[in-house]
Amino acid sequence: MTQHRTVPTKLLWIVLSSIVSASCASDRSDTIELAAASDVLVDTEWIEAHADDPSVRLLEVGGNANAFGEGHLPGASFVSMGSLSNPDDPIRGQIATAAQVSAALSGVALERDQTVVLYDRRNNLSAARAYWVLKYYQHADVRIYNGGTPKWTEDGGMMSTVMVEYEPSDYQAGPADPEIRTTWQYVVDHTDDPSTLFCDTRGPEEYLGRDVRAERGGHIPGAINVEWTAAVNSDGTFKPSEELAALYGGAGFTPDKEIITYCQSGVRGAHTWFVLKELLGYPSVRNYDGSWGEYGNNPESPIESV
Amino acid sequence: MEGGGTVTPTKLDVRGEICPYPMMRTVSALKKLSRDESTLEVVTDHPPALETIPTQAARLGFRTDIEETGASEWRIMITRIEAGAEE
Secondary structure, three states: OOOOOOOOHHHHHHHHHHHHHHHHOOOHHHOOOOOOOOOOEEOHHHHHHOOOOOOEEEEEEOOOHHHHHHOEOOOOEEEOHHHHEOOOOOOOOOEOOHHHHHHHHHOOOOOOOOEEEEEOOOOOHHHHHHHHHHHHOOOOOEEEEOOHHHHHHHOOOOOEOOOOOOOOOOOOOOOOOHHHEEOHHHHHHOOOOOOEEEEEOOOHHHHHOOOOOOOOOOEOOOOEEOOHHHHEOOOOOEOOHHHHHHHHHHOOOOOOOEEEEEOOOOOHHHHHHHHHHHHOOOOOEEEEOOHHHHHOOOOOOOOEOO | OOOOOOOOOEEEEOOOOOOOHHHHHHHHHHHHOOOOOOEEEEEEOOOOHHHHHHHHHHHOOEEEEEEEEEOOEEEEEEEEOOOOOOO
């Protein structure tokens, strides 16, 4: 069995600890040792090796059912992104409730002890958001097929039109993990907290307040802008971890801080959350699900803009 | 386009696309409308697009009307605001 691994832990630790040391301008006692990055990315060889493994479930997310029907990875089931959001939440696009997630995953006969491999059709964006949703409800083993359908076809994989039928399961989402999600109040309470950094994952025009997609434009005070696409190769896969470590560390995001990612609706923020938390192993990262769709529409939100 | 005053809107189906792509594809389609095309019909199932698409359409000189067409699915009719017209 082979598996795409992120950067070797020792190398990652060296890169990041040197960044922490430099940014703190102090001795090496300020460095912290990161937990090993999980084996959360799988490649085509891994998918093929587990094609008949009943403990592994392949879920296509993003796109739509019609496209899925016209061709998908063999053995995959389709889960719409809409089924993982809460239509009753006044903030549009917020994460689904535990009951809604349970219903969506029961519909594809998922069991909590199965390994879930998520993939999508562009840039791992939907896959990363779905990953965050499943981890929020504490599904134990979740992975992303790095590159999704473009990578599959590039590697010579055949697309299937066979729709696998399952009897629905009784999937029960676990308790929510409050450590990976945050709220408007928490954000506002931490804008002056030097131990908290905000990563604005939107485009620079949105960050600067020139591209306004809410009542007001701008960004959370003190936020640093690293657009989510900076973490993506031209083929839609994630950049190597050593490049990601240099990118985010160089921008000032060090693992000794708590980092809150955000965007317009918590999707791009989830992509960067995945990079920081799961690929780089930063210990404390939260995705602000409400993001600018909530923050920019609340007149009480402190805002910076040009 | 049809003659005789009946206009068939250009359609854009972004179902399954999530932020920021529904808005980005809509903006791209609006910019490609010819001068004699005044309407774009967008179908989406991504709730945040109900806020971002109207905002961007307004910046480009269009008004939007949103209709829920099914469970978590919407049609957004985007119409060019003619010069001098009252909104």
